[in-house]
Structure formats: structure tokens, C-alpha cells
Amino acid sequence: MMGDRLVDQGALFYEFLLEEHVPGDHMLRSINRFVDLSTVRQHLAPFYSATGRPSVAPELLIRMLLVGYCHGIRSERRLCEEVHLNLAYRWFCRLGLEGEVPGHSTFSKNRHGRFRDSDLLRQVFETVVRRCMAEGLVGGEGFAVDASLIKADASRQEGVEGTKGLPPELSSRAIDEYLAVLDDAAFGAATVVTPKFLSSADPVVRWTGAHGGQAFFAYCTNYLIDLDHAVIVDVEASTTIRQAEVTAAKTMIDRTEERFDLYPERLAGVTAYGSAEMLGWLIHERGIEPHVPVFDKSKRRDGTFSREDFTFDAERDLYTCPQGKVLQQYRRNFKSPRTGITKAGTRLYRASQSDCKDCAFKERCCPNAPARKVPRSIHEGARDIARGIAKTDAYATSRRQRKKVEMLFAHLKRILGLGRLRLRGPCGAHGEFLLAATAQNLRKMAKLIPMPQPAGAT
Incomplete structure (x- = not known):
């Protein structure tokens, strides 16, 4: 009917x-x-x-x-x-x-x-992190750090050459923020290199071709996560260059200790965080084991001896070449002690010209120089410690767990739809990244902590 x-x-x-x-x-x-x-x-x-x-x-x-x-x-x-x-x-x-x-x-x-x-959005984010800690989702022993590119709200066609600078008649909120962060280590002061292109809509963004396709303007969202349940314990915005990402990682580690009293034993990351300076900071200043591949470009590809072919004696502070000859910083005493540290943060160990002149290995060692020089970073000891850690089982485990931060970035872009920013300027990017990380932590708790059963339910 x-x-x-x-x-x-x-x-x-x-x-x-x-x-x-x-x-x-x-x-x-x-x-x-x-x-x-x-x-x-x-x-x-x-x-x-x-x-x-x-x-x-x-x-x-x-x-x-x-x-x-x-x-x-x-x-x-x-x-x-x-x-x-x-x-x-x-x-x-x-x-x-x-x-x-x-x-x-x-x-x-x-x-x-x-x-x-x-800074309300930071306060809301940290409130959610404290709730994650109260629910037992943050172990605090192992952290992972990484950065991901997020396209900025800036057109590729409207960029201007960096050497020409911005037209003086332009004025906007994003430009005012750009002038305010010129001395910020995560933005304007991250590098002294002049950008290839500037966006008149958002001058802070960097021109990047990291994805292998067409270049575009972008920011970086930096995550510091706990490896137990992939809870985001801190987030920071930066430009798309390695120095800014490393600086953001240091900022997040310091802030996490200050706000939440979390002090990790180990930190997992990609090679970008394996520079000598970063490894020295982690090991000697923070006491954190770096489960990070060492960033080292000392390996030569022309068939000549690399630095690893020379043996370093820490007690005598010298290198020994494959022929048994000694490379030293100085071969005479100075009235005023010298540190011997170059602007690049290295010490140069030199062989004597007499040793190299008649050496049978000269063509394989220094064919275009009268004597061989071997640079050694002032943080090379930290590099050696990191190389030793890389041979342990704990390092292999951290390398597998580090993929959790990559999964968070995939979730951020595919599920939450944050493949492109809507707000301009560093403050806009900072606010969007904080809200997205807050949403991810809330969704994480909703997934891991079951709803309480109603009274009388079986």
C-alpha cells in the first residue's frame, strides 16, 4: 500500500x-x-x-x-x-x-x-600535547624530526628577481612581516644568499624545485614527534633551506624541554640534520644520541685519497698518511697561542713539502698541490660518535620508526588537505601549521583511546 x-x-x-x-x-x-x-x-x-x-x-x-x-x-x-x-x-x-x-x-x-x-594557537596546541602526555601517549625517550614543503599562496608568474628587490611602492601585511623577520634565524637570517626569486605577495617564501618538477614558492613545516605513538610534541614554520630546518629543530628541542620537561635520549632524522655542527650540538651540548646519517662530503671521486684514508691520532693531534708521514697544524711554536680554526669551523693539517715531493703516492694524494692538506671539523669527534651509533641495532630501529613522521606529513596533505597554504606571511604559516598539528594530535587520541562504554553496556 x-x-x-x-x-x-x-x-x-x-x-x-x-x-x-x-x-x-x-x-x-x-x-x-x-x-x-x-x-x-x-x-x-x-x-x-x-x-x-x-x-x-x-x-x-x-x-x-x-x-x-x-x-x-x-x-x-x-x-x-x-x-x-x-x-x-x-x-x-x-x-x-x-x-x-x-x-x-x-x-x-x-x-x-x-x-x-x-599566540593563542600555540597555547591551544600545547594544551592538547599535555593531554596526550596525561593519557600516556608520549614516552619522551625517542624523538624524530623532519620537515615537509607546503606550497605558499603565491603565484609563480608574479615573482621578481631577488637581485632587483621588491618595488618600493608595494605595501601589505605579508611585506611588513617579511621586514620583521629579516633577522630571524628560521627565515630571513637563515642564509646570506640572495634568493633567486621573490614573491611580491609573500616575500618570506622561498623559490624551490625540490620536488623535481616545476619550481614553486613554499614554506616548510617542521615536526618534532615522539616515536612511541607519533604524537607531535612541537611544530615550527621555516623557509625551505637546510640551515633553517636545522635551526627549527634546535628551537623545537629547546622549547619542548622548557614547556613539557621532555628530554629525549635519542633523536632520529634524515641526513639534513647530520651536519657536524648539529651533531656536536646534540652530543656535547644536549646529551642526545643522534640516530642520524652523517652529512659528510669529504669523500673524493677522482681516485685520490680521501680523508678517511688518513689515520687521526687524537692524543698527538695529527694525521698519518698511507705512507706513514705526519700531517700537523703547525710545525713551529708561536708566542701567542693560535686556535687554528678557520671560518668554516675546521682545522687544517698539512704535510711537509719535502715529504710529499718524492712520495710514491703523490699522484694519488695531491697531484695538483705541492703538499697534502686535510681539513678536520671541530665537531669531527661528534661525527665519529654518530658513525659508531649507526652500526647499532637501536639505530636500525630508529630508522624504521622515523617513517612515522613521513606518515604524518602524508596525512597532513592528503586527509587534512593542507597541500597549499591559505594565509600569507610567516605568522599565517605558523598559525596554519599549529592548527593542523593540533587536529592531528586530537585525531590520534580519538583513534587510540576508546570511547567509554555507557552504564550497563556489555
């Missing part, structure tokens, strides 16, 4: 509980257990006026942003539409059925204003 025709007739009274219409296995219901915004108002209090019209609740804006980043909703206009229509989103944002969704311009005003000035 066919049912009755549908009649559009409004009822006078409704009995509707939003709680009952959100599925028990919905991701937002699981995430909601770990969202604590109780300190947001206290943190933002100095940035609000004591008089005037009441503003949109900051907790609502943060919850809406978390919804967007957890579900890959990149547009704030679309986010407002989705929250307006989706019952689960309304429930998570504490809006009910009749709550008014704020306009998209409210997000811009707050993200570029008080959220940025108060």
Missing part, C-alpha cells in the same frame, strides 16, 4: 535533542573528550576591551577552526556554511539548533589580530 502524500505542515511544538542525533562513533564525539578551552578567556583577557558590544565567543571560533582542520575544510566561508547545516558540527561547537554561526570575516579579524598577538 502506498503511503500518504507528504504535506509541508509545520508543528507548533518540537521535542528535539541534538545530543541524540550525533552518532556515538562520530569522530567529533570522540575528539570532544580531549578539547579543553577553559584557559582561553584568561589568556585572551588583555586583548579585549572592557567596554563595548560583546564579541563572538573565542571558544566558538577555536572549535569551528578545529572542525575545519579535522575534516579538511580549508575555506572559512565554506566552514561557516557547513557548521550552519551539519548537526554534529553544531553539537561540537555548542551552538544548538538556534545558535547563530559567526561570519567568515570574524575569523580574519581574530586570526590576524588577537589570536596572533596573544
Whole structure:
């Protein structure tokens, strides 16, 4: 029997509980257990006026942003539409059925204003990390660090040559931020090399062709994760050059110890973090085992002897060549002691010309020089320690576990949709990376910690 025709007739009274219409296995219901915004108002209090019209609740804006980043909703206009229509989103944002969704311009005003000035997104991220620690998801013994390229909101066609600089008539928020970070080690001061191209829309971004295809403007998101459950314990934005990534890694390690009292025993990373300076910092200053491949370009490819063919004697502070001859820094005493350290952070050990002149191996050692010189980094001892660690089983385990950070980057781009930034400038990139890392940690807890069973359930 066919049912009755549908009649559009409004009822006078409704009995509707939003709680009952959100599925028990919905991701937002699981995430909601770990969202604590109780300190947001206290943190933002100095940035609000004591008089005037009441503003949109900051907790609502943060919850809406978390919804967007957890579900890959990149547009704030679309986010407002989705929250307006989706019952689960309304429930998570504490809006009910009749709550008014704020306009998209409210997000811009707050993200570029008080959220940025108060570093609120950093505070929210660290609150989630502390919850991960409280739930036992952070071991604190082994960390991994890595960086990934994220395309910037800058057109390839609108770049200008770096040697020409930016036109003086240009003015924008991104340019003001560019001038503010020229001395920042993660951005402008990362290298003295003039960029090949500058973007007039966002001068901080770097032109890179690291993906092997067309070059593009990009930022780097740097993750420091705990190897137990791949919880992100810190995140930092930087330019797309190795020096900036290494500096960001140092910043994250120091900040993690300061904020969370986490002091890892070992750090896994790729070769970019295996420079002599970085290894020396990890071993001698921080006491951390570097489970990192050593970055060493001393190997010669022309058939002549490399540095590894010379034997170093630490007690006598000299090298011995394959013929048994001695290479020293100095062969006479000076009234004023000299360190012998070059600008590149190395010491030069030289053989005497008389030893090299009639040597049978001269063509295989120094065919184009009267005597052989062997440079040795002041952190070469740390390199030797790292080479020894690379032969252990623990190193092999760390190398396998390091892939967890690569999986987080894949999740960031494919699931959360952060393949390209929407905000410009270092502050915009910093805010987007913090929100994305917060969403990933929340999703991690929702996945690993089961929902409590209702009373009476079996």
C-alpha cells in the first residue's frame, strides 16, 4: 500500500535533542573528550576591551577552526556554511539548533589580530600535547624530526628577481612581516644568499624545485614527534633551506624541554640534520644520541685519497698518511697561542713539502698541490660518535620508526588537505601549521583511546 502524500505542515511544538542525533562513533564525539578551552578567556583577557558590544565567543571560533582542520575544510566561508547545516558540527561547537554561526570575516579579524598577538594557537596546541602526555601517549625517550614543503599562496608568474628587490611602492601585511623577520634565524637570517626569486605577495617564501618538477614558492613545516605513538610534541614554520630546518629543530628541542620537561635520549632524522655542527650540538651540548646519517662530503671521486684514508691520532693531534708521514697544524711554536680554526669551523693539517715531493703516492694524494692538506671539523669527534651509533641495532630501529613522521606529513596533505597554504606571511604559516598539528594530535587520541562504554553496556 502506498503511503500518504507528504504535506509541508509545520508543528507548533518540537521535542528535539541534538545530543541524540550525533552518532556515538562520530569522530567529533570522540575528539570532544580531549578539547579543553577553559584557559582561553584568561589568556585572551588583555586583548579585549572592557567596554563595548560583546564579541563572538573565542571558544566558538577555536572549535569551528578545529572542525575545519579535522575534516579538511580549508575555506572559512565554506566552514561557516557547513557548521550552519551539519548537526554534529553544531553539537561540537555548542551552538544548538538556534545558535547563530559567526561570519567568515570574524575569523580574519581574530586570526590576524588577537589570536596572533596573544599566540593563542600555540597555547591551544600545547594544551592538547599535555593531554596526550596525561593519557600516556608520549614516552619522551625517542624523538624524530623532519620537515615537509607546503606550497605558499603565491603565484609563480608574479615573482621578481631577488637581485632587483621588491618595488618600493608595494605595501601589505605579508611585506611588513617579511621586514620583521629579516633577522630571524628560521627565515630571513637563515642564509646570506640572495634568493633567486621573490614573491611580491609573500616575500618570506622561498623559490624551490625540490620536488623535481616545476619550481614553486613554499614554506616548510617542521615536526618534532615522539616515536612511541607519533604524537607531535612541537611544530615550527621555516623557509625551505637546510640551515633553517636545522635551526627549527634546535628551537623545537629547546622549547619542548622548557614547556613539557621532555628530554629525549635519542633523536632520529634524515641526513639534513647530520651536519657536524648539529651533531656536536646534540652530543656535547644536549646529551642526545643522534640516530642520524652523517652529512659528510669529504669523500673524493677522482681516485685520490680521501680523508678517511688518513689515520687521526687524537692524543698527538695529527694525521698519518698511507705512507706513514705526519700531517700537523703547525710545525713551529708561536708566542701567542693560535686556535687554528678557520671560518668554516675546521682545522687544517698539512704535510711537509719535502715529504710529499718524492712520495710514491703523490699522484694519488695531491697531484695538483705541492703538499697534502686535510681539513678536520671541530665537531669531527661528534661525527665519529654518530658513525659508531649507526652500526647499532637501536639505530636500525630508529630508522624504521622515523617513517612515522613521513606518515604524518602524508596525512597532513592528503586527509587534512593542507597541500597549499591559505594565509600569507610567516605568522599565517605558523598559525596554519599549529592548527593542523593540533587536529592531528586530537585525531590520534580519538583513534587510540576508546570511547567509554555507557552504564550497563556489555
